[in-house]
Every structure is written in structure tokens, then in C-alpha cells.
Amino acid sequence: MFDYIVASPFNMQTTDGTKLIARGEALSLSSIKVAPVVNNGFLIEKNVSGLLDIQSACETRISILMEKLQLDIATAKTRANALAASLIARHDSLKSFSHPSTEFLAEVAEFNRITKGYNKPITIIDSDTGAGEWAGYNCNIGTGCSHGCLYCYAEKMAKRFNRVENYEAWLIESLRESSTAKCKKYPNWVMFPTTHDITPAYLPAYCCHLYNILKVGNKVVLVTKPHRLSIEAICSEFSSFRDNMIIRFTIGGLDNDALRVWEPGAPSLQERLWCLKYAFEKGFRTSISCEPMLVSCEEAERMYYSLEPLVTENIWFGKMNNVGSFTKHSDSEIAIRAAALKNSYKDDSIIQFVGKMTDLPKVEWKDSVKAVINKYAGDESL
Numbered sequence: 001m002f003d004y005i006v007a008s009p010f011n012m013q014t015t016d017g018t019k020l021i022a023r024g025e026a027l028s029l030s031s032i033k034v035a036p037v038v039n040n041g042f043l044i045e046k047n048v049s050g051l052l053d054i055q056s057a058c059e060t061r062i063s064i065l066m067e068k069l070q071l072d073i074a075t076a077k078t079r080a081n082a083l084a085a086s087l088i089a090r091h092d093s094l095k096s097f098s099h100p101s102t103e104f105l106a107e108v109a110e111f112n113r114i115t116k117g118y119n120k121p122i123t124i125i126d127s128d129t130g131a132g133e134w135a136g137y138n139c140n141i142g143t144g145c146s147h148g149c150l151y152c153y154a155e156k157m158a159k160r161f162n163r164v165e166n167y168e169a170w171l172i173e174s175l176r177e178s179s180t181a182k183c184k185k186y187p188n189w190v191m192f193p194t195t196h197d198i199t200p201a202y203l204p205a206y207c208c209h210l211y212n213i214l215k216v217g218n219k220v221v222l223v224t225k226p227h228r229l230s231i232e233a234i235c236s237e238f239s240s241f242r243d244n245m246i247i248r249f250t251i252g253g254l255d256n257d258a259l260r261v262w263e264p265g266a267p268s269l270q271e272r273l274w275c276l277k278y279a280f281e282k283g284f285r286t287s288i289s290c291e292p293m294l295v296s297c298e299e300a301e302r303m304y305y306s307l308e309p310l311v312t313e314n315i316w317f318g319k320m321n322n323v324g325s326f327t328k329h330s331d332s333e334i335a336i337r338a339a340a341l342k343n344s345y346k347d348d349s350i351i352q353f354v355g356k357m358t359d360l361p362k363v364e365w366k367d368s369v370k371a372v373i374n375k376y377a378g379d380e381s382l
């Protein structure tokens, strides 16, 4: 569902008969169902409401960029113009959608024919923290992840339960023989994936499983350190499902060096930003996971103001678990960065960060930040 603002009055058929929808009214509607109306110019999606007065939207953006990011006016204007172009592109994308191509559907049919259901890829998430804050079920189709993030919980679990021997073995991605051909409808969001990523090696099978899951009406949150190849493929084949999908891009900060150190095999910052903008312009629901925050709270705040216009849903902030264990790492760059993060994760910094950000419309806190908030709830001295 997307929120729309009515640009011109029109009659809508409802269960109570014909209703006149007035100019300026806000409606929450399926983007697929309203595509013809958007096409006629009756509705403007909330995220592109700036089209009603694009000059005013640009001026607001310029002020934010100058005030919050201290950009000079020329740079702020360039960035505001780029946003205006993205909003127009998104508006155009929302006018229509494409069903999956016949080639892709043939690929899915063949995949379902030859793939045996030895493993159960979808399981319940038995927790209201971690992935449980985002979905009721998780889906995974492989073991191993070439991104090789140093903080990866899935890698630690795989080693603990002898699924892989060591870090090097974890980097090798092996697809599991699992079938979703007879997928049922689940009562809550499915997070896919949670213990690997949508890397090029997993992509062909990922798309087939994603289709099987979405086809029966499930809602899927895709969490990824995105590869351009993967996001292009998903946006190309799945626009008819975009109401039931949220693409959550993991971006721990606007610092490519930090991303390179902590997530050595994952796409660069530049590639991730390209993917976010692309999915937004293609009309998809977008979100950011800044968990773990790989930069200071101040830098995380800057990231919010920098990327928020391209996010239709929310931006989640959370800390890295066990960051202290990296402070004595043999690689001095990792040790130094871990010490800096440990410092910026201190309660007083987090509380200050929360104080500045908590009323912003798209901010969400992960369990690690909520724990700090709860610890000091009612403390008047803060």
C-alpha cells in the first residue's frame, strides 16, 4: 500500500457506492490498483507530492542540506535538482507495472520442476528482537556469504553448528536444495534472506524462490547489501508485486572505508547508493538498515538527512554486538575502528543521538538502541 494525495477530484467506486474524492485528500491504496488513476493525473503518490509544487520541494531540500549537512548553496541546489529528477522518475514508474517476463516464468517453472524440497527454507522467527522486529518468518536458501562481514552472526552460528569450518569456508556460497513451489501464505512478513545475501551466486535461485513466495500473496522484506545486478533483476521482474515488498538496504554509514573494513566482500557505498536510488525511482518501497552503525552517531545523523528523501518506509539504527571483541584485533585498522565505535556506542552518545532523532518521521530503533532508551526511561537528569 502507498499513500496518495489527490491532485484532482474524481469519483471512486466503494462498497458504499460512488464516493467523490476531493482534491488534497490523502488515501492509502495499492499502487497496482491505482495505476490507471495515477496515469490520468488524479493521484500523486505522497513521496512525489513535491510535484504539486516542485519548486517549493526543492527549496525545502536545499535548506535541509545547508542546515543539517552544511553544504554550500551550489552543491545543495545540485542535490535538490537530482532529488526532483528522482521524484519525477518515481512518479512515472508508478503509472504502470509489468508482469514477470515469459522467459523468467519459464525459468521458475523449470527451477520448480528440478528442485527437490530437501530443506525447509521458510521458518518461524521465534523472537521479537533482531529479525523479529522486521518479520514473522525468515527464508534462506544457502550456506555461506561472500560478503564476509566481520560481525556476521550467521557465520558464527554456522561455525558453532559445524556447517562451515572457518571464515574462509563461510565465504564460499553453496545453494541448498530447497523448494518453495508449494509455498503457503504466511500470516506475517517473510524476511528473505537473513543468513546470506542476494549475491550474484544466489540471484537466479533467489528470484525463483521470491516469485513462489510472492505469487501466493505473501509480503516479503528483502534485506541486502545490494549488488546492482541483483537490484536491477528484482526491479525488472517484480514490479507487479511491489506493494508486497520492502527492499531494505543495509548501509552502515556514508563512509566507504568503514564499509570496506567491516564488510570486505560486500558492494561499495557507491553501488549501494546507486541501488537505493534505482529502486526508489522504479517505484519500490525502500528502507535502510543502519545496523550495525559503522560510523559515529553524528555521521549516522548526517546519513539520515542525506538519504531520507529516497526512503519510502523507515531507517533503522542499531549497534554492533560485541564490538569490544574487535578492539584487540591483530589488524590495527580494525582495532582502531572498533575502539572508536565502542566509544560512540556509549550510553550518553546514544541517548543524545536518540534525543535529536527520535521525532523524525522515518527513524526506527533496533533492540540494541531500545535497550539504552529503556535503561534511562524516566531519568530526568538526561
Ligand code: SF4
Pocket (backbone or CB within 6 Å): 145, 146, 147, 148, 149, 151, 152, 153, 154, 155, 194, 195, 196, 197, 225, 263, 266
Ligand atoms: S551480508 Fe549478512 S549474511 Fe553476509 S556476511 Fe554480511 S552479515 Fe553475514
